[in-house]
Amino acid sequence: MKIAIAGKGGSGKTTIAGILTRLLAERGQEVWAIDADSNPNFGVTLGLTADTMKAAKPMPPSILKEVAMEGGKTAMQLAMPARRVAEEFGTRVSDRVTLLGMHTIEHAGAGCACGGHARVRNLLSGIFKEEGVTTVVDMEAGLEHLSRGTDRHVDMLLLVTEPYFKALETARRAAELARELGIPRIVAVANKFRSDDDLAAIRNFAQKHDLEIVGEIPYDEEIQRADLAAEPPRLDGDHAAVAAVRKMVERLQV
Numbered sequence: 001m002k003i004a005i006a007g008k009g010g011s012g013k014t015t016i017a018g019i020l021t022r023l024l025a026e027r028g029q030e031v032w033a034i035d036a037d038s039n040p041n042f043g044v045t046l047g048l049t050a051d052t053m054k055a056a057k058p059m060p061p062s063i064l065k066e067v068a069m070e071g072g073k074t075a076m077q078l079a080m081p082a083r084r085v086a087e088e089f090g091t092r093v094s095d096r097v098t099l100l101g102m103h104t105i106e107h108a109g110a111g112c113a114c115g116g117h118a119r120v121r122n123l124l125s126g127i128f129k130e131e132g133v134t135t136v137v138d139m140e141a142g143l144e145h146l147s148r149g150t151d152r153h154v155d156m157l158l159l160v161t162e163p164y165f166k167a168l169e170t171a172r173r174a175a176e177l178a179r180e181l182g183i184p185r186i187v188a189v190a191n192k193f194r195s196d197d198d199l200a201a202i203r204n205f206a207q208k209h210d211l212e213i214v215g216e217i218p219y220d221e222e223i224q225r226a227d228l229a230a231e232p233p234r235l236d237g238d239h240a241a242v243a244a245v246r247k248m249v250e251r252l253q254v
């Protein structure tokens with residue numbers, strides 16, 4: 001299964017992507033974690049050190065090739081099998097998790113991240129069930145990944161939202177665009193709620209806009225602690241957010 005995680009900036013999508021990836025690996029699955037954000041932080045939530053993150057290189061343009069199409073048109077596609085991309089350009093996080101990076105903006109005025117989006121889009125297109133992996137993609141905040149069709153080939157889009165209008169509205173707009181792309185399953189995750197009223201606000205919004213809520217994750221001091229320490233949240237212990245993501249994994253039937 002290929003799962004993309006998106007939402008407004010600050011909604012907690014990267015943290016949820018990291019916990020989800022680690023829990024899937026804990027269950028014995030091989031996971032390819034794709035950081036499709038030009039401001040990459042997925043590796044931190046997986047437990048990589050700052051030095052390892054700096055040493056990791058994004059997928060190069062050479063993983064794609066231009067092919068001729070009917071009518072004289074051309075298109076880009078993978079120049080090698082998806083597993084070879086993971087083996088040659090991925091960073092091993094553990095024996096079950098490999099991190100792949102899209103693109104890092106290293107210089108001001110360097111231009112758009114169009115090439116990075118194309119690499120992720122074509123990699124997702126080239127990952128088939130016979131690869132035997134689950135793919136979790138941490139998308140860039142906002143909506144551009146949908147306008148570029150970066151997540152066109154995923155099986156599920158998880159829209160992370162907080163109990164605030166801007167976050168909810170971003171989820172609504174993203175759901176509309178995702179439906180246009182034909183993504184098979186589009187669902188919402190209620191995140192960082194602090195009260196019954198917060199949760200009710202997200203539930204009401206989701207019901208109004210025909211969004212299934214698959215996870216309800218309360219505000220948790222452990223997430224704040226881990227973020228300040230630049231380390232992944234602890235999976236052991238009595239942590240409400242991690243427990244809620246565990247419950248969500250069961251519901252997703254990944």
